[in-house]
Amino acid sequence: MSIDRRFLLTCAAALPLAGALSRTALTAEANGTGKAAYTLRIATGLVELSPEHIVSTTLYNGQFPGPLIRLTEGKQVVVDIFNDTDKPEQLHWHGQFVPVDVDGAAEEGTPYIPAHGMRRISFIPKPSGLRFYHTHVVPMNNLALGTYTGQAGPVYIEPANDPGAYDREVFLVLKEFLPSFSQGGDMAMDFLAGKPIKELQDIGSKADEQFKGPKGYEVGYEVFGINGKMLGHGDPIRVKQGERVLFHVLNASAGEIRSLALPGHMFKVISLDGNLVPTPMHVPLLWLGTAERISAIVEMNHPGVWVLGDLSDDDRDHGMGIVVEYAGTKGKPQWSKPKPYKWDYTMFGKAGAAPASPDETMDFTIVKHNAALNGFNEWLLNDKAFSMDTLTPVYTVHEGRRYRLKFRNASDDIHPLHLHRHSFELVHVGGKPTVGVVKDVVMLGGFQEVEFDFVADNPGMTLFHCHQQLHMDFGFMALFNYA
Ligand SMILES: [Cu+2]
Numbered sequence: 176m177s178i179d180r181r182f183l184l185t186c187a188a189a190l191p192l193a194g195a196l197s198r199t200a201l202t203a204e205a206n207g208t209g210k211a212a213y214t215l216r217i218a219t220g221l222v223e224l225s226p227e228h229i230v231s232t233t234l235y236n237g238q239f240p241g242p243l244i245r246l247t248e249g250k251q252v253v254v255d256i257f258n259d260t261d262k263p264e265q266l267h268w269h270g271q272f273v274p275v276d277v278d279g280a281a282e283e284g285t286p287y288i289p290a291h292g293m294r295r296i297s298f299i300p301k302p303s304g305l306r307f308y309h310t311h312v313v314p315m316n317n318l319a320l321g322t323y324t325g326q327a328g329p330v331y332i333e334p335a336n337d338p339g340a341y342d343r344e345v346f347l348v349l350k351e352f353l354p355s356f357s358q359g360g361d362m363a364m365d366f367l368a369g370k371p372i373k374e375l376q377d378i379g380s381k382a383d384e385q386f387k388g389p390k391g392y393e394v395g396y397e398v399f400g401i402n403g404k405m406l407g408h409g410d411p412i413r414v415k416q417g418e419r420v421l422f423h424v425l426n427a428s429a430g431e432i433r434s435l436a437l438p439g440h441m442f443k444v445i446s447l448d449g450n451l452v453p454t455p456m457h458v459p460l461l462w463l464g465t466a467e468r469i470s471a472i473v474e475m476n477h478p479g480v481w482v483l484g485d486l487s488d489d490d491r492d493h494g495m496g497i498v499v500e501y502a503g504t505k506g507k508p509q510w511s512k513p514k515p516y517k518w519d520y521t522m523f524g525k526a527g528a529a530p531a532s533p534d535e536t537m538d539f540t541i542v543k544h545n546a547a548l549n550g551f552n553e554w555l556l557n558d559k560a561f562s563m564d565t566l567t568p569v570y571t572v573h574e575g576r577r578y579r580l581k582f583r584n585a586s587d588d589i590h591p592l593h594l595h596r597h598s599f600e601l602v603h604v605g606g607k608p609t610v611g612v613v614k615d616v617v618m619l620g621g622f623q624e625v626e627f628d629f630v631a632d633n634p635g636m637t638l639f640h641c642h643q644q645l646h647m648d649f650g651f652m653a654l655f656n657y658a
């Protein structure tokens with residue numbers, strides 16, 4: 176999915192004329208009565224990851240990823256969503272400040288898109304930057320549902336101001352297919368900055384003593400790919416020497432953490448989760464928890480044929496990568512493992528600044544009960560697992576107040592924490608203070624702590640959860656409601 180910037184600018188220049196001719200149509204669109212700007216159809220289809228790996232799964236518009244949806248910040252849009260499957264669906268607009276009716280989470284009260292039915296929704300896109308859409312149904316132990324399917328697609332909301340100097344944009348959607356249950360995984364766990372906290376390890380050990388025996392199920396995958404193609408299949412990213420390519424990377428996995436490196440090149444990270452960072456930094460590799468996004472510029476100054484791929488040899492060998500090919504070069508794509516590098520969100524923050532003080536602080540301790548729910552791990556926040564029946568616990572917030580949420584992880588897993596319909600500002604990560612890094616997902620390291628602030632400025636029920644599908648389905652959720 177590569178878009179030539181000059182081509183886009185040419186199209187944009189042609190727009191005002193068409194706009195003037197269809198003013199009536201635009202008004203009808205704003206009222207939700209005209210033609211939708213985008214139509215998404217949920218249906219079973221095939222993803223050809225390679226000629227030997229053709230996967231049947233649920234898709235948007237018969238493709239993976241779903242179509243790139245380009246919106247303009249503040250300009251109302253109408254989207255029709257058709258559900259051609261026989262199960263009710265939810266389509267979540269991840270990272271946008273939309274109302275409950277649109278957000279796409281049944282726990283908040285968004286209506287389902289009925290089986291063999293449709294919903295027309297209308298909303299004002301914001302904030303600008305890289306967002307995405309994905310299904311938000313609860314699969315529990317059914318690996319043919321929810322984010323285990325191919326229901327994910329990128330959204331780009333055009334900002335009022337151009338974010339930087341680059342020649343071309345490339346969207347990369349990282350995703351695994353053919354899931355199955357396993358016991359024990361091999362996911363990297365030691366790449367986050369910060370150190371484990373003894374007190375949290377002690378809480379974790381106590382829980383482990385209570386829930387002895389085998390650990391809960393994990394999910395493993397057979398094939399991996401970028402934009403629905405295994406490494407070496409599909410078109411390479413063709414570049415020219417000196418070109419600055421802006422990569423928009425989305426980890427659309429159901430629960431995997433992903434890394435990405437391009438031998439001989441650095442990434443200049445300009446946005447995290449679509450939000451410009453105060454201090455853009457050059458880094459040798461990227462780490463993305465489930466649902467995280469990174470926008471980074473790569474200056475193409477190292478000619479050759481390269482693998483832009485995951486650091487995990489196993490995942491890369493099963494397809495997690497894409498070839499970058501300089502004009503005029505030939506040969507087998509080259510990979511070399513980068514040196515170990517700690518991923519530290521705070522390096523993108525504003526130096527020497529102090530965060531605004533919160534009006535209120537809430538503490539949450541995360542505990543895992545090994546295999547406590549029919550062989551699945553159960554997750555508790557302050558001793559409570561979320562109940563899908565009673566939709567509790569619910570924490571009350573007041574409009575206009577700034578809340579500091581502190582999460583203490585008494586488990587060895589990394590949790591990509593996600594808040595719906597709001598962004599948050601990181602204030603403390605891995606033992607370090609920070610200011611100005613605004614996100615909607617943040618990875619919390621094993622036995623570590625993270626603190627972030629959010630301003631209650633979008634009334635309505637608001638879902639918080641770990642974006643690891645197994646964790647959220649088995650307890651790791653909570654609701655915030657406005658008083
Ligand atoms: Cu989690």
